[in-house]
Amino acid sequence: MKMRESGMPDETMWEHFFDAPAALKRLGLRADDACVVELGSGYGTFTLPAARMVRGQVLAFDIESDLVALVQRKARAAGLANILCEQRDFVMTGTGVADGAADYVMLFNILHAEQPEVLLREARRILRQGGRLAIMHWNYDASTPRGPSMTIRPQPEQCRMWAEAEGFRLPKPGIINLPPYHYGMVLECP
Ligand SMILES: C[S@@+](CC[C@H](N)C(=O)[O-])C[C@H]1O[C@@H](n2cnc3c(N)ncnc32)[C@H](O)[C@@H]1O
Structure with missing residues (x-):
């Protein structure tokens, strides 16, 4: 769905709204x-910059096959x-990632979903203890x-409350300003 x-x-136009490497750095x-x-x-606005920053693997999911093909092409070209x-439709079927397998999960510009708790619950399921959930959204x-x-x-504050209801914890510095148009936060998986 x-x-x-x-x-x-x-x-x-979309990529113009972000400094993706800087945002990922600020989001830990x-x-x-x-x-x-x-x-x-x-x-793939954040997928490719994330893959350049980490030594590990980036698993990226989207419901739109043309966007998935685009990201695959961009990754190959880079x-x-x-x-x-x-x-993948992660609302209906989850990500398929094993329990506790992830170090870092990105929920960027998607928590206006009808059921944000479904995404947060899936993030909680796949994150290891001590893993981090990064949220970003429009101001x-x-x-x-x-x-x-x-x-x-x-x-x-709403994002924080939804995430805490799923068991995440928001350490300092709390809400992070990601100018010019976004905010973010990094929550811990206890
Ligand atoms: C607003 S875009 C954000 C893209 C990216 N996170 C960013 O910030 O650049 C939301 C993305 O979620 C995808 N999406 C929407 N519903 C989905 C679902 N049920 N399963 C997987 N992807 C979905 C859309 O196709 C779209 O690419």
């Missing part, structure tokens, strides 16, 4: 992360052998150039 739309524009991605999982990889991008500000409608756009 495809989640409700966030109004993702064409690839060039580490070179020694062996298994990184991304739910909803889209154009010579990145550590990306496995797979077409709760109607003046951002894109992003989900304000009626479904989650506030940072």
Whole structure:
């Protein structure tokens, strides 16, 4: 079941909204992360930069087969052998990643979903003890150039509460500003 739309524009415009390597660094991605999982990889905006930063593997999932094919092509062209991008409906069937196998999970620009708890529960299931969940979303500000409608756009505090309800813990510094249009947080899996 495809989640409700966030109004993702064409690839060039979308990628213009982020400094992906800087955001991943601020969100604590580490070179020694062996298994990184991304739910909803889209154009691969964060998939490729993550794969360049880690020595391990990046498992990326998206429901759209054309986006999966695009990320696979981009990975091949960039010579990145550590990306496995797979077409999958993770709302209906989960990621298929083994329990506790992931060091770092990315939920970027997708928690406006109808059932955010399903994504957070899956992240909790696949993360190892001490693993980290990175969340990013559009600022709760109607003046951002894109992003989900304000009626479904989650506030940072809301994301934190949803994640804590699934057993995550938010250490300091808490909410991280990711200018110009996003915020993020890194939660621990106890
Ligand atoms: C707003 S985009 C965000 C892409 C990426 N995380 C980013 O920030 O650049 C959301 C992505 O989730 C994917 N998606 C939506 N519903 C899904 C589902 N049920 N299973 C897998 N992917 C899904 C969409 O196809 C889309 O690529």
